[in-house]
Amino acid sequence: MTDLRVLNLVTNADSQFFEAQVEELERRGVEMTTLSVPGENQSQSVDAGTEGSRSVWDYARFYPSVLAHSLDGYDLLHANYGLTAPMALAQPRLPVVLSLWGSDLMGQYGPLTKRLAPMCDAVVVMSEGMAEVYGGDCRVIPHGVDLDLFEPMDRDQARDAVGWPTDERIVLFPYPPKREIKNHPRARAVVDRVADRLADPVSLRTATDIPHERMPYYLSAADALIMTSRREGSPNTVKEAMACNLPVVSTDVGDVAQRLAPVEPSTVSDDDDELVAGLAEILRRGERSNGRENAVEISVEQMGARLLSVYESVAAA
Known part of the structure; x- marks a missing residue:
């Protein structure tokens, strides 16, 4: 003290x-x-x-x-x-x-x-x-990141809590689409290309103006998080996704590559083809990541x- x-x-x-x-x-x-x-x-x-x-x-x-x-x-x-x-x-x-x-x-x-x-x-x-x-x-x-607040929970229970359907692959874009620096059009283009590759329906959803204590439900309800920002410092959204074991696909901004280096599955790239391939593989596998075990230092x-x-x-x- x-x-x-x-x-x-x-x-x-x-x-x-x-x-x-x-x-x-x-x-x-x-x-x-x-x-x-x-x-x-x-x-x-x-x-x-x-x-x-x-x-x-x-x-x-x-x-x-x-x-x-x-x-x-x-x-x-x-x-x-x-x-x-x-x-x-x-x-x-x-x-x-x-x-x-x-x-x-x-x-x-x-x-x-x-x-x-x-x-x-x-x-x-x-x-x-x-x-x-x-x-x-x-x-x-x-x-x-508050690891007591951001922790994994059952996906279907989380979807029931946020009102999302259980019969589609959901990719979360956690920012307002109008924020230009977050580049929502690029995220949309990546997810649309992935949807063409998979048999299951794929949707891109946002979660904005959500009380902070509710965000773990959205991170647990999603199958992947996509971040296509043009610039970042050390985005807490990525760290919160790690804490909830949500796979992340992101452009190479801020310290994202460093944070996600030991996390599997995840993809960090500035190449759209690699983002598409990484997201498609994550959605095919349907597995959570090992992000939480790498989140202690943050x-x-x-x-x-x-x-x-x-x-x-x-x-x-």
Whole structure:
């Protein structure tokens, strides 16, 4: 246990992985206070390529609150997402830990992030690929998965719970189809080609605006997960699928290849023919993966322990 007091800055306090991060660190004895940037924001996730409708003024009026809280006896400030770095660095007292979520480093704000990140006392990224893009001193700590929530369950029982039929092969695309960076048309094209190869009916389904605690049902009800994103950091959806033993077919983005290297069956490729072949084979076999046995290192507990180590080293310095 620790007696650290941490001030969090975040663009979206409702992000599931951020909520899990706070809960796990509080469980370890860290006192956490969270300030969220004012103004309207789109769903800000690891891979989100936009920053909603916030203006420079929204960030400017965020600073007085950051400054006032920074003088209230905290041990450090944790800036979550690169656009919170300017406010974090502008306060004069607290050491700063900066966590990068993906689009803040690899999207339109990447140049700003790369300029400000070296001024922070510690930088955390989610994957080795992000570390290479950043190019500076950093710690790789993927967002963790709650293995007590995400666990395998019977497929037919899960389908009954979500209202899916039991007489077809179902491929899950777990993002809103309109999110361009997720490339739903490519997923649709891959699944259509697979459907032409199999005797059983094959459908592509989405699961969006689903309460987080319900997602294990969808992951257990599906026969495979397909991800055709153009860019990712360390997508939690893949890790959650692993925890539920759901086979994954994905483009080679973020740390997906690293995560799925020991997982069978799974396919990671940027070639559509290979994605089609891999998905077709997974659906023919109708087997679950061994993902869960490889998910221990990406548990929320491991994430919490690694972040706490960063906090302690920064606070001590």
